[in-house]
Amino acid sequence: MKDLLYYIDSTTQKFPTQLLHIGNDGRDYVVLANTAFYPTGGGQPHDTGWLNDVEVVDVEKIDGEIRHYINGELTLGKVTGKLNWQRRFDHMQQHTGQHILTAAFAELFDYATTSFHLGTGFVSIDLNTEDISEEQLQQAEVRANEIILENRPIETKWLTKDELAAYNLRKDVAVDEDIRLVIIPDYDYNGCGGTHPTSTGQVSLLKIMATEKMKKQIRVHFVCGQRVLQELAMRKTVLADVARQLSVPEEQAATALKKVMDTAKATDKNLAEVQEALLQYEAIELLANAQQHIVSTHFENRPIQDLQKLGRFITKQDAKAIALLAAHNDDKLQFVAARGENVTVSMKHVAKAVLPIINGKGGGSDALVQGGGEQAISGAELLQHMENALKQ
Incomplete structure (x- = not known):
């Protein structure tokens, strides 16, 4: 090993040698009489470079020989190796x-x-x-x-x-x-x-x-x-861009960004509180139009998280209420079924009845279930199946 060129002089960038063997182990490779190309080992990656004008893309020591994997063709005889010195x-x-x-x-x-x-x-x-x-x-x-x-x-x-x-x-x-x-x-x-x-x-x-x-x-x-x-x-470029967008000197960018983030968090909190209030108002309005304490309605592009919250608000407002909610979201048909505390029928029964119809998956508790599946039927049809399940 001590006679290998990369050990004799690690600063060698170009060297003459003899190509002794050409092989293929799934990739084309050559074996040299001596080499300055370092093979992967000891935590250090392999060298790359060229043999004549043919690219060396990988170097591995296998079965006692150093294999130089190449992109191209070489013939036996004299070759000149040249390392990708920047990489080495x-x-x-x-x-x-x-x-x-x-x-x-x-x-x-x-x-x-x-x-x-x-x-x-x-x-x-x-x-x-x-x-x-x-x-x-x-x-x-x-x-x-x-x-x-x-x-x-x-x-x-x-x-x-x-x-x-x-x-x-x-x-x-x-x-x-x-x-x-x-x-x-x-x-x-x-x-x-x-x-x-x-x-x-x-x-x-x-x-x-x-x-x-x-x-x-x-x-x-x-x-x-x-x-x-x-x-x-890279960090200078990023910092300069952040400072420019915040309209502050670079040394003040961190403080200014913290102020922006704090403001954004406060805004998100306020927005969440407003959304909660709107959902509660919507729950009251839906209950006002309910027939026999059953709220049954469907939406377009309504996140299932909203349906879950809406179902809980409805059943909290009216302990006798049942909320059947459905929504078309992208290519999915999703639903939520929730009951008030004075209702005895299990919402699992509703999910069990409708999930096969939409080839869907879901789960939950006796008080609230959610699920989703294919848009095999309309939202109105899904609600009808849910209402029918309550009567069985």
Whole structure:
């Protein structure tokens, strides 16, 4: 492994090699005599790039060989490999930033990293702690950026298992041979098979973006290098747009937005209260026109939540009342049946009678049921079936 080009010199962007084998395991791939293309592994995604003019879209290590999956055709013989360097360097920045941040949490708080994920947006580590404070996050971020700014060298060494005892490893290595140590002197010693730049300064900058609880651990999301600038640019654009719409300077946007949200919440509350009052008035009006305490009416585009509230208001106003309400909503026919407390017939009986007619589903209690199904019949016809069910 130590003779692979991506380990000999992780800064290699272009290289000559021999194409030894062409295969297909569901996708076309080639095997090279040596390669600078890094295969997926150790939390780091694969490289992409080109072999001659043919695109390399994936790289995996399978059955001891490194397979370069391609979009196109190649022949055996000499080829020139060229990495998508922007992608590779980004991965090196993020992976090295993970080493640095992980070591910071271990150094400051004795929090170990249990897993690492390098995504297309954020990078994340899982820490073996159930809680973490904003102050701790800030301290770890400051310490990580100190190490980056110091531009410490990043060294790699191939060791035997017996030689590991001479180093203060952050965690035990998982292999017994081909042990590769990535070293930031006097700071971090870690077994790792990924690619890294030659100094911490090339990471440029590290910023923690968010945290979330994952069972009994804390997941920390962060970005490094060019991704920090991308995140900053995106947030600047969003903030500027919000400030423009609120007609305030950017530094006042949060306060202004809170005022808008508070006003919107108050408006929603007032609107809900008005809607409740209108439903109560509508219930009284429907009861005034009821025949033998039965309110039976249908609507167009009336949410079933309104039907439920209306049914409750009707039966609260008149303990002897039965409310049979139906509505056409989009391609559905929905209904509610409710009874007052002095009524003994179960509304489940009504639902059981009409649901098969509209090939519907529903449920509820003896006092109130709701359901919906296909518009196989009209709302008026559905109400008639509901009224008939009361007589059975």
